[in-house]
Amino acid sequence: MTGAAAASDEVLIDRVRAKDEPAMGAIFDRYATMVYSVALRVLKEPGQAEDVMQEILLQVWNMPDRFVRGRGSLGAWLAVVARNRAIDVLRQRRPTESCDEVVLASATNLASEFEQRAMMEKVRGVMKKLPEEQQRSVELAFFEGLSHSEIAARTGDPLGTVKTRIRAALISLRKGIEA
């Protein structure tokens, strides 16, 4: 690998601040598929998903300081921002939060396709082992953008049960990945 393609995310972001187009191209190569896939999973419409992907990466280009080191890895940050923006589009509303507000504690390194794929396989393996109702609750909240009361109405479960299930699923997921 050469130059931008082999550089770390931090180096690429520094170069993007200086408006280095090959550096932005390398970030695109690294993360565009992941961002697009997350948006497509939510929106189920390729055109809208590409719009979300283009919008988010264009924000990285225009405002690279929105991603602040210490807030987690760039890949993890982009994945969460992609999901949130796609949910906004799904609900046909203006962005509910600025990218600045997305702060996450995740050091997951996703800089290579291999690392992304390995993490995807690992997470999918852990999720498959979760109780079916936990999987369903997370699915409805995270990918379909339903509120907890909407989930409760749809599943017929008490509100508190829905909350507990989602929280329990995330705890199991974290433990499963750390194991």
Place this chain on the structure above:
Amino acid sequence: MTNGHISQEDLTLHAMQALSPEEDAAVRSHLMECGACRDDLASVAGDLTLVALSVERTPLPAGAKARFLDKITGSPANAPESTGGASISIDRKPVRSRVIWIPWVAVAALLVLAVSLEVQVQRLDARLRIEAERTAQLTATTAHAQEVLDVLTAPNAQRVLLTAAKTPPAPSARAVYLAARGALIFQADNLVQVAENKTYELWVIPADGSAPIPAGLFRPDAAGNASVVLPSLPVGIAAKAFGVTLEKAGGGATPTAPILLAGAAPGE
């Protein structure tokens, strides 16, 4: 609220934008004042990242990168300085005085043209650098892949099977299979020689229980070695196992018993 702080459950729902507007406003208000809850929220958001990462990757639509590059080369940060929308006054002076300014207008037009050409050159140069980097990367990847293939398939490569001491070498084989690409590399050692009208045939046994798929005919060399490299296979067929049978010279449509070599694929 739990002990004056927001419960983990509500922080999770807040991070997923799954609270009602009223509940969400209360959480936001508390977060502005509580560092501990902000830390908890960051931890919850980190967990949510994992859910996002579970999504199966889908290739980008054709031309997505080109569209993106067009946007960044045309973005405000790279665009030449504009007039900022300032209004242009209409000159009502006599035609004669305008004639005086014509050479200056021509010079200004040439300057604008020169700046525009410079911007174009910079864009093309950036595009060229990206393509050069990509080409270098592809070349390195291809060279590495070719080297692996050359070693695996070289007739003069030494193939050594290590077994317990004093164990006579038995026929064995290894299959490397990538279902997503329909790519298979197979190498066998210590095969028994076969008659002229016979051939070995490799089979992929699909995980979904459908009929075995023929994956290539092969005959061992004098040392009993043989390989099948990238036979024509359908893409996306998960394999449960692989098998080798002895067939007539032209191969069979279905495997003929007995299966001489077999190996189960590890489960996903």
